Amino acid sequence: MADHALKGLKIAVTRPRDQAVPLVQKIEQAGGIPLLFPLLEIAAAPDTQTLHEQVSRIARSDLAIFISPNAVQYGMAAIRAAGVALPASLRIAAVGQGSARALRELGIADVVVPVDRFDSEGLLALPALQDVAGKRVMILRGDGGRELLGDTLKARGAQVEYVACYRRSKPQLDMAALLREAPDALTATSGEALEHLWQSAVESQRDALRDSPLFVPHARIAGLAQRQGWRRVILTDAGDDGLLDGLIAWAGKQDSGCGIQDSGLRN
Template sequence: MTHPRPLAGRTIVVTRPAAQAAPLAEAIAAAGGLPLIFPLLEISPVADLAPVHAAAARLAECALAIFISPNAVEHAWPAIQAAGGWPAGGPIPAAVGQGTVKALAARGVHGCIAPTERFDSEALLALPALAKPAVDGKKVLIFRGDGGRELLADTLRERGAQVDCIACYRRQGPSGGVAPLLAAWRGGQLDALTVSSSEGLRYLVDLLDAEGRTYLAETPVFVPHARIAENAQSLGLRQVVLTDGADAGLLAGLHAYNWPHDE
């Protein structure tokens, strides 16, 4: 019989950026868990917004506008609004994940193309709308964070597209230090982490001292993508649990996990 509160008494760290942490934290709490929100990435607008406004002004000239994340939508949208909103008959909107599709839909942009299973650049590039016949000679805008992966842009350029990458937000590691995590670990009150960013995980490892890294290496870390799992293992984490994508996959993985001393 399935326990109605499968995470009862378990403290689970939610590491999504602050603006996106609530849905997973609430789902963990509903399952009896104790969510500890500890964003590994802090998101802020880029210092120079002129390129974002310039890109928004030429949306109508483009065949495709790709948004890498909900953060990209949030931080590009003021410029798009200032330029008159989403152009009628404008570019096909595209996204890497379903959270970004929802962020666009909430702003009235529908018909977004996105992968339905794996949520990464590789899956997006596999869609017919990004194949060479569809993009050859066409203008493409990619709205993303600073320092994002180059695979998407490079591959589209190889397929003949004219690609502009627009950094509309910046990411940095936690500015407040890791004391809350260390305190929870030392008190035996940290059962698992959910991690949805390889970059955020690297920030965490860099911030931890030897004691903290020892704790992290032995703590179950739930990740929704194989690439993050590989990076976690390369950083010395020994209990990496690969789940299905997005919050729903992380939550299902937490529910299914064989927690120690579980009756």
């Protein structure tokens, strides 16, 4: 990491509070000023009895898929609380490297995970998820979310069970306070979070946001930002490291007088 590459730049970090810490630290280490502005809140699933009953069935599953690091945190906690041992025959998969890393930190070394596209489409393209006819698949995730993964696995003949092991909620946002801080750039790591940000802003606040550089780690989020009218969308590699690399590259172009580079996502 280049020392002080982000010196003096205010970067809005919009991950849920607990998940924001690593990116906040990376920005600080690069000399930037992180502005913590969580767009979503994460909490354990309220229906613990149903969750207990569901995770108890993981012992009879052939494949367990963890959608996010939150799914790992709350899902594995529920599995431990239920006193269930993961069978040796159970295959474990994760949508992204962050989830895979969280699983490995819990001692699960063999994780099926995409190597370049970290989303449902990337996972579904892997050989391990092709021949699933008759297999029992458990998908651990938050409440709601995309259905592509489960629908595709069902179409391939799998028996799919969703397990909502945590819930997302949308806090009331103080948009005026964010704009008073005058961030030099913002980050957004989910479409749901970006939607909440946009819906919480009045038109004058949206006008102020549209010209702010917005760093996103996935083309789907970038497409949403483009439809909302953001004019400076920068698509980065996945994860905190990808966001940080994108921020540092952008800051370097600012220093050199080159200005922001078109992300290729604008009309």
